[in-house]
Amino acid sequence: MADRRDHPKAQPTGAKDRPPTGPGRPLPRTEALPKTEPLTAAQVRQNAAAKKMLRRLVQGENPPTAPMSIVDRLTGSPYANPTIQVGGVDASARKTLDFVLHLAETMFRYGAGALEVETSIIAVTAALGLKYVEVDITNQSVGINYAPKDQPPIALLRVVRSWTNNYAGLARVHQLVTDIVAGGVGRDEAIRRLNEIITSPKPFPRWMVTSAFGVFAAVFVGVLGGGPVSSAIAFAANIGISLLARQLGRWRVPDFFITASCSFVVTQLALLLWQFGLTKSPAIVVVGGILLLLPTGRLVSSVQDAINGFPVTAAGRFLSTLLTFGAIVAGIAVAFVVGELTGAQRIDVTETFPPAYDLWVLIIFVAVAVMAIGVTEQTSWQLLLPTAAVGVIGYLVLLGGGLLGIGDRFAPALAAVVIGLLARVLALRMGAPQLVVAVPAALILLPGLTIFRSMYVLTIEESEILLGAGGMLSAGAIVLGTAGGIVLGDTLARPFTRSLASNERRRARRR
Template identity: 85%
Template sequence: MTDRPGDRRKPHTGGLPKTEPLSPSQLRQNAAAKHMLRRLVQGENPPTAPMSIVDRLAGSPYANPMIQVGGVDTSARKTMDFALHLAESMFRYGAGALEVETSIIAVTAALGLKNIEVDITNQSVVINYAPKDQTPISLLRVVRSWTNNYAGLAKVHQLVTDIVAGGVGRDEAIRRLEEAITSPKPFPRWMVTVAFGVFSAAYVGVLGGGPGASAIAFGSNILISLLARQLGRWRVPDFFTTASCSFVVTFLALVLWQFGVTAAPAIVVVGGILLLLPTGRLVSSVQDAINGFPVTAAGRFLSTMLTFGALVAGIAVAFVAGALTGMQPIDITKTFPPAYDLWFVVILIAIAVMAIGITEQTAWKLLLPTAGVGVVGYLVLLGAGAMGIGDRFSPALAAVVIGLLARVLALKMGAPQLVVAVPAALILLPGLTIFRSMYVLTIEESEILLGAGGMLRAAAIVLGAAGGIVLGDTLARPLTRSLASNERRRARRR
């Protein structure tokens, strides 16, 4: 049977309910819901999309660099050599891996180089330049020496800021970098030596030692400063130099205590060994670990632990030598009331922080701001202790405040955060706890667990303070975006 022409049969619905067509508003709502679901599941970018290297500048003072164009690729090798020289200088002066990486990326981007990759380890920097359809170039620079020169680090930081602002070409940048490297340090050697003694004398007064203890600390620190300089001339490794200095200051304090010259040998030793602690290296290692540079962080952690080991070894040998020569054991549980009023202690803190800045060769203009940050951190430490926060958490809280203020002040004055934060935070380190724990471990063998617990407690305080500085730096980033922009606008006007 065939259908007749024009005979159309309706499809069989089988009793299914009829659906009404959707209105335009319903269609828009469904589309919006599908779009939101797609964003939640997939994200805005493909999950395997590579990250642009310039995106590493986000949150740094060098975000959105001013790109210079015009025949840059023809001299890419010169630009890469300059960037490596810049990175080597920053590492020598104590900069962290993230700061070095962002400086390289910012400089190469501002000078017109694209397709750059940077790899940083503990002692080396590698830059790879691979333009499309051209022969790639890879350059390596190894950092073999370190020096205290925060003023030089601040000059390099300012140079990078000016390059990113677009006001400095490559030839001018090379000249300024060479000038920053070869220019003399702000303070002569004799002044640095005196600053060692001034810091020790001031900090002993903060701990509760009187004028006599401060005078002994001043003299002993002058002695170990001269000793360290002489051992450096003889190319003695840093480990043995640090151990020798801690031995001398400890044994000298014990001898003077035996003859009744001082009643506070522990405080004298603390004032002597605190500047030997690798504070800057520790802060940089914690910063590198948090910011995703595990190899660099591991290398700096190892170097830091060796320095701590050298300090402990020197103190232990001094105790053993004292016991063998018949010296009476000291009472490490003895506490000392404040020797001065709070207002005078605050002045001593400011003097101590400025002395640290001189030993680190900080620029003159940064000494008073650094002292102010140190005083604020010390007051926060006292306030946290009065509130019952605890001896381990209070230094970390004070370090957060120091790290935050240091970033704001440093960027405002054209310097990296480390230059202000490290000298200001040295007063937070538990030198007295380290001394007492080492004494128990070395002399009182029956209390070895107590000594080991004290060393772990000291390590927790030190790491907490270093982590607090890095946290403060991170918290201050939203507050310093305008400071970086203002600095770059000033550089353009120059």
């Protein structure tokens, strides 16, 4: 075996090709690089733009797997970019969460939509220093999960079991949230103000609300084509069924049977008046009597929740809306059966009538009807005239759309866009959420009346089933256009209301 020492030391591959280096040895020769001219400012900008475009094409601005921050839900709302109050809030997070749940429950009870409640919760928790919060809202419950790092999580749930009309209280809650987001109100002061809002009396007494029910029915019967006699009957009938509904509510009767009983009484009254020759248009008496029984506001709110990304809440509200319509139709059907047993003829409640007054009278009627709805919803008196103005403008747009021939489906949607846009601007200017102005003003579009007429034909008139089914599809399109128009108007008004939100915050800081 050959001795390994006899062989030369192995060198790495290619070592013999390398030039020798080391002390005293010459460095390898290199050729001189050509000199380059310095880039101009325009070339630098072009290169930067090209690199930015290439980065967008390859990666995108937002990685697709990155979760959206919950605070991003505030974009476009009056509470965008809240002022964070730092200083030991996490140590008493449970007290903050209890306050936020109480706030959300109050908003739901006063008629706020799911999007309004969610943005208020996110804004308040962010302003009070809670970072790791998740919110879940369904038809009648609010859940909050607070899971900070390396700490036990807190999960709370609040169920809303009762509702009341109090748009004035909802506007005050909106102002409270605005002040918290602006950093001018701490948690303890916010708790005190919320309790004060809850315990404060409503702006209008009960007798005025009852009278407003009758006034709305009377003037809107005039808008629908009824004369003074029909308006007087509608006024008396609505006051009567309002008192009946209140008494049945005290007896804990379910809402379905309360609505059915009221529609039965109205229909029987119309049949008796027609039989004795006291009215020549019993159909409009029935329509005037059930106007405030129609769940128009709930119907529009359910579609709005679906559009805003709350399908569970929308499904729950839509189901309760369909039950209300079913109760109205059931009450009318039972009244017809009783009337036939007593020899009365059946009337056509889907009949329409030509206008009975001039246009300027109808405009006054619409303004009075919107203000009456505001009183029944317990809107603050400062908002009554602005809401009436928005309703009148929406009604004029509706009439203008009809004269232009854009169709019965598109005209309400166009009017709803105008109502939604003006409602956001006026409401934020007066320190209230958009729905406080939009819902009363949109009731003059009467999408609920269209749904009722179609459902009545579908269930009562057995020979007109296909007509009723087609009417239901048409009514559904009108309702979707109305609700979507209000949401679209709210979205279009956001660029015009950014300064209003900042003004509210500056006023809150000065306090």
